[in-house]
Amino acid sequence: MVGAKEVLLAEPRGFCAGVDRAIEIVERALAKFGAPIYVRHEIVHNTFVVNDLKAKGAIFIEELDEVPPGATLIFSAHGVSKAVQQEAERRGFAIFDATCPLVTKVHVEVAKLAKEGYEFLMIGHKGHPEVEGTMGQLSEGIHLVEDEGDVAKVAPRQTEKLAVVTQTTLSVDDAAGIKAAIKARFPQVREPKQQDICYATQNRQDAVKILAPQVDLVIVVGSPTSSNSNRLRELADRLGTPAYMVDNALELKQEWFADAARVGLTAGASAPEVLVDEVIARIRQLGAVAVRKMDGIEETIKFPLPKGLKIDAATGLEIAVRKAPETGH
Structure with missing residues (x-):
């Protein structure tokens, strides 16, 4: 049985600026206000990230009546409806909006x-x-x-x-x-000035289009609920390369690699690099001897944090004291 000899890493892959920001909002809120911090819906669609934040004191809820009066509430990166936003304000929660900009x-x-x-x-x-x-x-x-x-x-x-x-x-x-x-x-339909599909989704899909034809197998690191991760797997499949999505290295199956001399590896925008490293380590155990990174776009975008959670880099002090619930939008 021939196994993987080389792993080709897609570039870019993994966390995007919106995911980075959303996770940082929860972590800073926990550091400032203490546990528990309530988060409506999974902050991002990744099992590892959600479990990590749960361990630090975040409580993930779907319904606002699960949140006690006076609590701090964070809206997930996916955004919320006007009705949810208004109901949260009516209930008097201290709100931070982690909706991706x-x-x-x-x-x-x-x-x-x-x-x-x-x-x-x-x-x-x-x-x-x-x-x-x-x-x-x-x-x-x-x-x-x-x-x-x-x-x-x-x-x-x-x-x-x-x-x-x-x-x-x-x-x-x-x-x-x-x-x-x-x-x-509808020939007269109005389109957005800039496409709505985000830069990170576009970049990761473009990278898979370059990656897939060069490999015998594509592994996507991402959780089943992650839309952009699912799209990466589907794209590789559509390009004719067998592709599997895994939440972590434990889900890899040895038989996938039987006839795959070269394996392509990418990760959805909500999947942390630590999971990619664990997958690489497992593929090495299955016989891979080289890991090579593709050339690709370097993403430098960073989104600002909400008021009340910003820290001055020079002094380490909070830039603005939160006087009222932060609702975003």
Whole structure:
């Protein structure tokens, strides 16, 4: 049985700026206010990250009635609906918003165009928290389309003012196909000035497009709930390279590597590098003797923290004292 000889690492892979920021918000809130800190929904879709924060004192909830009065509450990186935001404010929680700024950009666009009388078609996956948060910016006039078939069935009340928005973690190619179907049916549809699919999702998919043809097998490190990680596995598969997604090194199966001399390895935007290192160590145990990093885009984006959690690098002191709940948006 021939096993892996070389591991080729995708670049970029793993954490994006929005995930980094969301995790840092929870950690800083824990450091400043002490445990417990309540987080609505998993802060990011990664089992290791969530369990690590639970061990530090974060409590993850889905319903606001699980949060005691006067508690500190953090909204996850996926964003929340207006109803959740307003209910949290009504209950008087101290709120920090860890919504990824690129998701907030979509929320702002929806609010702005809705005031101008627009209806929306949202390309996304039903039930995903980001989709629920974005569609929940409006009480009506936003319609979900999951595939090209949905485009034929959607029935907006008017078509003169129609705009399209997209879940930020979709397959770039899938979204392009759905968007083309929307434009064919609604030629006047308004598209965002910059595409909604985030830079990190795009970059990781572009890296897999370069990686997959060079290897016999692709391993994606990511949790089953992670949309962008699932898209990476699907993309490699579509390019003709067998691909598997694992939450951690324990999920690797020896038989996958039987005929794979060269293995490609990447990680979704919510998967920490420590998990990638563990996967590499396991593949080495299965026979790999070399690890090579692909050339790729270096991501330097960093998003600012909410007021009340910013620390001055020079003094180590908090920049602004939080006087009121921070609601973001």
